Amino acid sequence: MAKMTLEDLRKLRESKQDALRKRDVEGKDCQVIVGMGTCGIAAGAKVVLDAFLSELEAKGIENVSVTQTGCMGLCHVEPTVEVIVPGMPDVIYGNVDAKVVKQIVADHIIGKKLVSEHVFDKPAADILKKD
Amino acid sequence: MAFRNYILVCGGTGCESSRSEEIYQNLIKECEAQGVKDEVQVIKTGCFGFCEQGPIVKILPEDAFYVKVKPEDAKELVAEHIIKGREVTRLLYDKNQSKRNTKVEDIQFYQKQFRIVLRNCGKIDPENIDEYIARDGYEALEKALFEMTPEQIVDELKTAGLRGRGGAGFPTWMKWNFTKSSPGEIKYVVCNADEGDPGAYMDRSTLEGDPHSVLEAMTICGKAIGAHQGFIYIRAEYPLAIHRLEVAMKQSREYGLLGKDILGSGFDFDIEIRLGAGAFVCGEETALLQSIEGHRGMPQPRPPFPAVKGLWGKPTCINNVETFANVAVIINKGGNWFNKIGTDDSHGTKVFALTGKIANSGLVEVPMGTTLREIVFDIGGGIANGKKFKAVQTGGPSGGVITEENLDTPIDFGGLIKIGSMMGSGGMIVMDEDDCIVDVAKFYLNFSVDESCGKCAPCRIGGRSLLHILDKITCGNGTLEDIDTIHKIAHAMQKGALCALGQTTPNPVLSGLRYFPEEYRAHIVDKKCPAGKCKKLITYVIDPAKCIGCTACARKCPVGAISGERKQPHKINTAACIKCGACYATCKFGAISIH
Ligand SMILES: Cc1cc2nc3c(=O)[nH]c(=O)nc-3n(C[C@H](O)[C@H](O)[C@H](O)COP(=O)(O)O)c2cc1C
Ligand code: SF4
Ligand code: SF4
Ligand code: FES
Ligand code: FES
Numbered sequence: 126m127a128k129m130t131l132e133d134l135r136k137l138r139e140s141k142q143d144a145l146r147k148r149d150v151e152g153k154d155c156q157v158i159v160g161m162g163t164c165g166i167a168a169g170a171k172v173v174l175d176a177f178l179s180e181l182e183a184k185g186i187e188n189v190s191v192t193q194t195g196c197m198g199l200c201h202v203e204p205t206v207e208v209i210v211p212g213m214p215d216v217i218y219g220n221v222d223a224k225v226v227k228q229i230v231a232d233h234i235i236g237k238k239l240v241s242e243h244v245f246d247k248p249a250a251d252i253l254k255k256d
Numbered sequence: 257m258a259f260r261n262y263i264l265v266c267g268g269t270g271c272e273s274s275r276s277e278e279i280y281q282n283l284i285k286e287c288e289a290q291g292v293k294d295e296v297q298v299i300k301t302g303c304f305g306f307c308e309q310g311p312i313v314k315i316l317p318e319d320a321f322y323v324k325v326k327p328e329d330a331k332e333l334v335a336e337h338i339i340k341g342r343e344v345t346r347l348l349y350d351k352n353q354s355k356r357n358t359k360v361e362d363i364q365f366y367q368k369q370f371r372i373v374l375r376n377c378g379k380i381d382p383e384n385i386d387e388y389i390a391r392d393g394y395e396a397l398e399k400a401l402f403e404m405t406p407e408q409i410v411d412e413l414k415t416a417g418l419r420g421r422g423g424a425g426f427p428t429w430m431k432w433n434f435t436k437s438s439p440g441e442i443k444y445v446v447c448n449a450d451e452g453d454p455g456a457y458m459d460r461s462t463l464e465g466d467p468h469s470v471l472e473a474m475t476i477c478g479k480a481i482g483a484h485q486g487f488i489y490i491r492a493e494y495p496l497a498i499h500r501l502e503v504a505m506k507q508s509r510e511y512g513l514l515g516k517d518i519l520g521s522g523f524d525f526d527i528e529i530r531l532g533a534g535a536f537v538c539g540e541e542t543a544l545l546q547s548i549e550g551h552r553g554m555p556q557p558r559p560p561f562p563a564v565k566g567l568w569g570k571p572t573c574i575n576n577v578e579t580f581a582n583v584a585v586i587i588n589k590g591g592n593w594f595n596k597i598g599t600d601d602s603h604g605t606k607v608f609a610l611t612g613k614i615a616n617s618g619l620v621e622v623p624m625g626t627t628l629r630e631i632v633f634d635i636g637g638g639i640a641n642g643k644k645f646k647a648v649q650t651g652g653p654s655g656g657v658i659t660e661e662n663l664d665t666p667i668d669f670g671g672l673i674k675i676g677s678m679m680g681s682g683g684m685i686v687m688d689e690d691d692c693i694v695d696v697a698k699f700y701l702n703f704s705v706d707e708s709c710g711k712c713a714p715c716r717i718g719g720r721s722l723l724h725i726l727d728k729i730t731c732g733n734g735t736l737e738d739i740d741t742i743h744k745i746a747h748a749m750q751k752g753a754l755c756a757l758g759q760t761t762p763n764p765v766l767s768g769l770r771y772f773p774e775e776y777r778a779h780i781v782d783k784k785c786p787a788g789k790c791k792k793l794i795t796y797v798i799d800p801a802k803c804i805g806c807t808a809c810a811r812k813c814p815v816g817a818i819s820g821e822r823k824q825p826h827k828i829n830t831a832a833c834i835k836c837g838a839c840y841a842t843c844k845f846g847a848i849s850i851h
Contacts, residue, residue: 128512141390195465197378
């Protein structure tokens with residue numbers, strides 16, 4: 126994109142926020158977000174990311190986006206993955222490996238069930254969230 | 257089909273020990289008995305970071321947070337909450353909770369963590385500027401460029417009461433103000449991302465997870481002080497953080513958020529990265545500036561302060577990564593929002609890297625004034641492997657230990673100094689009963705001695721002398737006079753060293769002497785190491801009553817120091833033993849002990 130003016134930036138922000146909100150409402154998109162800080166990668170986050178991509182392809186699932194993010198703060202249970210599926214609570218899974226990836230895809234994304242023993246949510250209020 | 261409710265039962269070690277497994281089983285049984293097993297999923301989770309109120313049960317989507325739940329409560333939880341849709345008030349942590357609260361005023365809520373600095377870490381893709389923008393990114397810059405004067409920006413920081421997170425806690429607004437009012441056409445903004453103390457990785461993680469938050473803040477700083485060029489000084493051993501910064505800077509430039517005429521405001525600002533070779537002393541601001549200029553990184557006498565005469569002799573504002581990461585939020589939400597968080601002494605939050613013998617190591621961000629007990633036992637889940645808490649080292653090699661008696665001291669800049677430690681950058685290393693306080697001090701001394709730049713005698717010679725004395729003590733050759741000598745050398749270093757590295761090098765020793773004098777005495781007088789760490793002071797002994805003569809230890813011993821017939825008690829030849837501990841780890845019958 127070319128250099129923006131103040132107006133362009135505001136428009137871009139609005140459209141991106143809209144996109145985020147819509148995703149929640151229409152319930153179309155699922156997200157898999159892999160924690161890829163230094164320690165996540167050291168613990169095997171790249172393997173996990175690849176495993177998601179290949180497992181989703183193998184199962185022919187197309188409504189899931191797989192992205193990366195930074196440290197989720199749960200270093201003792203790296204690799205960590207947040208899974209967002211409409212109609213289900215957002216959860217962070219820890220100690221994820223290729224086997225757990227298969228479980229998450231089969232149980233959580235397809236079966237709409239949480240994967241027991243791997244949920245590691247430590248709640249912290251999101252100061253930027255607007256209700 | 258998705259479930260109507262999810263019941264999350266904490267399966268962390270804290271809750272497990274208070275019967276969470278039984279609660280889990282009972283809940284499953286009750287869901288079946290009451291006919292809702294197809295509508296409700298019961299699952300076990302990791303620690304919620306609230307162990308002290310455990311066992312914890314959380315029910316989604318209502319977000320009801322039940323504490324101190326007993327196995328007998330399962331029936332009522334299912335009957336009331338699930339079937340009738342009424343919360344079981346007597347078990348709720350916050351009795352007035354009803355609907356979810358995320359307002360600042362309600363942060364005493366069970367969420368001990370409060371993320372300002374880490375607001376986007378783990379939420380956005382750090383390599384995608386659009387995600388940052390969607391989460392209010394660059395909105396503060398808009399304000400700063402189009403709606404605020406430099407004075408107003410500085411005033412907002414003053415109202416916020418933000419203090420530098422790089423260690424010393426200097427008020428940020430004052431530093432910005434000094435640099436702003438220093439005469440000169442050319443000024444610089446510098447971000448200190450050197451972060452080198454053992455166990456600390458807050459700044460690295462912030463840059464890896466949310467690089468734009470720092471770029472945005474540096475640009476705002478540029479506008480406030482009248483600078484057009486910024487530098488980020490980061491060590492070359494943080495390749496991922498450097499990569500993410502480079503990507504972020506490229507995207508910002510493409511969008512016109514860095515460079516000439518930002519957003520058409522007429523303000524120019526750009527940032528360059530400078531790589532450091534990884535010397536701890538280069539984190540000290542004057543040494544850092546020397547290093548950026550291409551000289552050897554050695555501290556310089558202050559004054560003049562960098563705000564007056566910094567990079568290439570120009571006024572320079574130098575702040576830490578975490579300090580910068582607070583700025584955009586303060587501009588957006590206002591100083592009055594920020595100053596309500598934390599204590600009177602220190603506002604806002606602090607990020608800590610929790611490592612060592614802790615059950616849940618990790619990166620935590622808590623409001624200033626949170627106690628160490630909350631951080632270690634609630635968020636950190638307590639000590640790993642059921643061992644006993646001994647102390648926490650804060651402030652890295654410049655800090656000191658916090659012990660059991662100070663677990664409830666609210667943590668802020670002033671509070672830590674009062675108990676003989678310091679905030680430092682935020683590394684927290686947790687020690688248990690197996691850690692020797694003299695050995696730990698020796699570890700930090702070794703670090704400081706290695707990292708001393710050697711420029712001034714008190715640090716160069718003092719540090720090494722202290723290390724010699726500790727070596728002596730841990731080998732059983734210490735005398736009580738050594739303790740006086742330690743105090744004398746420490747005093748000379750505190751008074752005479754040029755920079756804070758030398759001035760604070762004795763801290764770990766001094767704080768150990770203050771809180772664990774009996775442990776030093778044990779090494780010196782009794783020639784014993786109570787924690788069993790100092791090799792010269794321990795002996796491995798086989799208890800003939802417990803030894804069944806399996807020969808496992810004798811086969812493991814690398815120097816053949818263990819003798820004995822099969823099925824007969826074995827014996828260690830203490831003179832030959834090199835104290836490697838292999839036999840101790842091998843014996844399945846607990847026959848070998850450390851004396
Ligand atoms: C030996 C030594 C090492 C330091 N290392 C760092 C560091 O890694 N990161 C940092 O931000 N500040 C470090 N500091 C503190 C800086 O000198 C300076 O106070 C700080 O960058 C100022 O930023 P602030 O006002 O935002 O805290 C160090 C100081 C000393 C004496
Ligand atoms: S105190 Fe130590 S690190 Fe600091 S200038 Fe002196 S010798 Fe160098
Ligand atoms: S501590 Fe090591 S060297 Fe000593 S007896 Fe045991 S195995 Fe042998
Ligand atoms: S760096 Fe990986 S979760 Fe903290
Ligand atoms: S173990 Fe359950 S809250 Fe920590």
